Amino acid sequence: MPSDEPEYDLKVTATTPIAAGVRxxxxxxxxxxxxxxxxxxxxLDLLLTPGLVRQYSLCGDPHDPSAYQVAVLRETSGRGGSAHVHDHLAEGDTIRARGPRNHFPLVSSPRYLFVAGGIGITPILPMITEASARGADWRLLYGGRTRTSMAFADRLTRDHPxxxxxxxxxxxxxxDLHTLLAVPHPDTLVYCCGPEPLLAATEQQCATWPQGTLRVERFVPKPENPTAPRTAFEVELTLTGxxxxxxxxxxxxxxxxxxxxxILSSCREGTCGTCETTVxxxxxxxxxxxxxxxxxxAGDVMFICVSRATSPRLVLEL
Structure with a gap:
């Protein structure tokens, strides 16, 4: 998208450990x-320091306009974002933000199956609240390394035993996704977020479910097809000529x-959606x-940090 998305200040009003390694x-x-x-x-995009921008799923109450909440897992092999949140952000600090934006929306359905792994519970949490408010049937399969590392686990089992x-x-x-997802459920959407092995296994098990059943969100890019062609092509930018x-x-x-x-960009790996461009x-x-x-x-939008063209020329609204 063009680089005119507004930035604004947010104040840290609380920073609370809620599970092992999660704040x-x-x-x-x-x-x-x-x-x-x-x-x-x-x-939400959080501009933690100059050049350090990270995206975190909102996990609070969408009906509360007074506050946002994000849960951040300390990634020992990460690129510095989670370490900054855990080690340097304190109550009273001010940071810049962009968004929110949503590329993982909850589509209306009579039934949902939510599958979460680790910190992947964060976008699922408000979905559960919304699904309950809509009167939809739903079920959550939530995996993690240990019970103490699973954010919101106590709350979820208390409120929805x-x-x-x-x-x-x-x-x-x-x-055991092979067993849990063995039989397609009618009129059910599957929402999955978590580490890549969980997403890949869920995609494999849902391959026999009706098309469009599965919706996933990735924190890291999907493995690239090593045989995908890389050829030159032209792009025409209509707004700049x-x-x-x-x-x-x-x-x-x-x-x-x-x-x-x-143009606004952030992850540069096709996961955050910041560089979405109209085709x-x-x-x-x-x-x-x-x-x-x-x-x-549909082919009417693309993410230009990673996507290319199968035609000799693309015309983009840039």
Whole structure:
């Protein structure tokens, strides 16, 4: 998207350990003014330091405009974002933010099956609240390394004892998705978030379910197909009047930036959705970890940090 998405200040009103290695941040406007509205599945960009931008799923109450909440897992092999949150952010600090934006929306359905692994519970939590409010049937399969590492586990089992199933790995082993997802359930959407092995296993088990049943959100990019072609193509930018060549070894985003066209980006790996761009003509080669199969087939938006073209030319609204 163009680089005009507004940034704003958020004040850390509380920072609370809620599970082993997990800290819950509560954020509000310093002025006390209402925050931008959001829906279950949305995430927020936090500009932690210059050059350190991270996306975190909102896990609080969408109907409370006074505060946002995000839960952050300390990643021992991460790139510095979670360590900064855990070691440097304190109550009273102010940080910049963008968003929220939602590429993992809760689509209306009479039934839901939620599958969460570890910190992947965060976008699922407000979905459960919304599904309950809608009167939908739902069930949660929640796995983690240990019971003490599973954020919100006590709350979920207390509030929904008949619908929540916990699978701490040290007690039960890994989620037995082969059994749990063996039989497709009619009129059911499956929402899954967590580490890549869980997502890949859920995708495999849901392959026999009706098309469009499964919705996933990834924190890291989906493994790239090593045989995917990389050829040069042209992009026409309608708002700036430029036509640029994207070589095989460069991304659209890199070429557009080098041409002096401002565009907002963050992860640069197809997971955050910040660089979403409207496609006016041509056929995108979608390589992101966000779009559903139906959205890919529509071909009207793409994420230019990773996606390319199967046509010789793309016309983009940039």
């Amino acid at each position: 819950l941040l509560t954020l509000a406007r310093p002025s006390g003014d209402p925050l931008p509205a959001w829906t279950p599945g949305a995430h 008949d619908q929540v199933e916990l699978y701490p790995e040290d007690e039960t082993g890994l989620l 430029k036509t640029l060549t994207v070589p095989a070894d460069r991304s659209i985003l890199q070429v557009v930036e080098e041409a002096g066209v401002p 006016l003509d041509g056929t995108p080669d979608h390589r992101d970890s966000l779009l559903t199969e139906d959205e890919r087939a």
